[in-house]
Amino acid sequence: MEVCFDQELIVRYGGRGPRYTSYPTALQFNDQLTPDDYRAKAAESNDSDVPLSLYVHIPFCHSLCYYCGCNKIVTRNEQRVARYMEMLYKEIDMQSALFDSSRKIEQLHFGGGTPTYLDKEQLGALMQHLRGAFNFDDSDEREFSIEVDPRTVDAGRIQELWDLGFNRLSLGIQDFNEDVQKAVNRAQSPAEVRALVDSARNAGFGSISFDLIYGLPHQTVDSFDATLDVVIAMKPDRLAVYNYAHLPQRFKGQRMINANDIPAPEVKLDLLHHTIDKLCAEGYIYIGMDHFALPEDELVLAREDGTLQRNFQGYSTHRQCDLIALGVSGIGGIGNMFAQNAVTTMEYEEIIERGELPIKKGLLVDNDDLVRAAVIQDLMCYDSLDFDTFGDRHGIDFRDYFAAEVEQLDVLEKDGLIELSDSGITITPRGRLLLRNIAMTFDRYINLAENDSRFSKAI
Numbered sequence: 001m002e003v004c005f006d007q008e009l010i011v012r013y014g015g016r017g018p019r020y021t022s023y024p025t026a027l028q029f030n031d032q033l034t035p036d037d038y039r040a041k042a043a044e045s046n047d048s049d050v051p052l053s054l055y056v057h058i059p060f061c062h063s064l065c066y067y068c069g070c071n072k073i074v075t076r077n078e079q080r081v082a083r084y085m086e087m088l089y090k091e092i093d094m095q096s097a098l099f100d101s102s103r104k105i106e107q108l109h110f111g112g113g114t115p116t117y118l119d120k121e122q123l124g125a126l127m128q129h130l131r132g133a134f135n136f137d138d139s140d141e142r143e144f145s146i147e148v149d150p151r152t153v154d155a156g157r158i159q160e161l162w163d164l165g166f167n168r169l170s171l172g173i174q175d176f177n178e179d180v181q182k183a184v185n186r187a188q189s190p191a192e193v194r195a196l197v198d199s200a201r202n203a204g205f206g207s208i209s210f211d212l213i214y215g216l217p218h219q220t221v222d223s224f225d226a227t228l229d230v231v232i233a234m235k236p237d238r239l240a241v242y243n244y245a246h247l248p249q250r251f252k253g254q255r256m257i258n259a260n261d262i263p264a265p266e267v268k269l270d271l272l273h274h275t276i277d278k279l280c281a282e283g284y285i286y287i288g289m290d291h292f293a294l295p296e297d298e299l300v301l302a303r304e305d306g307t308l309q310r311n312f313q314g315y316s317t318h319r320q321c322d323l324i325a326l327g328v329s330g331i332g333g334i335g336n337m338f339a340q341n342a343v344t345t346m347e348y349e350e351i352i353e354r355g356e357l358p359i360k361k362g363l364l365v366d367n368d369d370l371v372r373a374a375v376i377q378d379l380m381c382y383d384s385l386d387f388d389t390f391g392d393r394h395g396i397d398f399r400d401y402f403a404a405e406v407e408q409l410d411v412l413e414k415d416g417l418i419e420l421s422d423s424g425i426t427i428t429p430r431g432r433l434l435l436r437n438i439a440m441t442f443d444r445y446i447n448l449a450e451n452d453s454r455f456s457k458a459i
């Protein structure tokens with residue numbers, strides 16, 4: 001399905017909004033959820049046939065990329081890393097004891113920080129520990145991914161990642177222009193990245209994904225066009241193109257970026273417009289939000305056959321799993337519960353040292369949340385929703401249940417973001433770049449009148 005860049009609409013609607021990698025979003029989590037609740041939900045989930053997914057957070061980085069808004073620790077202190085790993089192992093043991101060993105780990109994601117901060121021995125030992133604690137799926141159906149900072153690995157290490165069981169790679173590229181790289185303190189050459197991609201293809205990695213960022217200092221349409229040329233020549237299966245949000249009050253490292261070097265809002269729009277046009281002209285399919293994929297990629301096929309999902313990793317082809325999060329700040333989801341670990345390493349390590357699960361907050365979602373989550377999921381994955389089909393699936397009369405929301409949709413229809421009929425909602429090519437604005441209509445926690453600064457800008 002096409003996507004249409006309507007500058008006037010984007011400017012008018014391009015306010016802040018959640019990315020809906022979960023609903024409700026993490027902002028709704030509270031500290032009422034206890035480790036006992038977590039244990040009870042884990043035990044309950046063992047009665048289901050839902051498979052398991054693991055998220056492992058490695059917070060360390062060798063150097064600071066000035067744009068970064070992740071939960072990370074820039075250090076070269078080996079003792080600090082060793083202590084974290086020791087506590088992570090303990091958490092793995094505590095968590096694995098809660099889940100039935102017959103349940104397979106079908107999905108695994110290493111994020112950070114920089115997972116490849118860990119050297120060959122550290123990563124190998126961690127994977128061995130995880131394999132000993134959980135029942136890993138070793139079939140081709142597994143989806144085991146790792147975020148790779150190209151500056152931390154060479155071609156040989158890519159083969160090692162494959163040998164450890166990973167079959168998906170996500171490479172942080174951002175921009176190849178040298179002035180931009182200098183301004184954000186992240187230098188990596190196309191030749192280095194090309195060598196990694198070649199090595200990944202030789203090893204057998206089925207899906208290689210690149211992350212790019214638009215709106216970084218010194219970027220122009222011409223300079224970013226040159227980056228896109230280099231990227232397209234490497235043919236990543238998937239591309240995520242994120243908007244840089246300059247929030248120096250919140251992310252200290254961003255104070256190293258000179259605000260005067262950041263492209264003006266109209267240039268940012270041109271950058272986005274050009275990126276979408278170019279990627280689509282080169283054969284990439286716009287999946288939704290910030291994501292593009294080649295036509296033969298599983299994401300595109302999943303969108304066609306109705307198995308596309310939206311989860312904490314963005315879009316995924318995998319059926320819904322119970323997600324166990326390991327490591328500082330990790331967010332898991334078991335049944336109708338979200339749970340988040342302590343967000344500082346000091347607190348995370350202290351709690352584990354006491355022999356407790358490091359869960360600090362979370363949420364037990366109710367049926368209304370689940371129905372709304374399903375609406376948002378359908379809109380973000382398929383750009384449409386059939387009232388009767390949805391109602392049958394969830395035991396509601398959609399028009400009655402969401403009478404107030406359907407009324408609010410009128411405005412979006414008048415503005416051309418959606419088509420609304422007696423039978424359902426269809427997002428128009430214009431509306432596809434404003435998915436989160438459409439989804440926000442069904443978010444009962446959001447005040448649409450507020451331009452909420454807790455969220456990043458939609459565009």
Ligand code: SF4
Pocket residue numbers: 060061063064065068069070072112113114149172
């Ligand atoms: S962008 Fe990645 S490598 Fe750079 S500081 Fe952030 S987490 Fe670390």
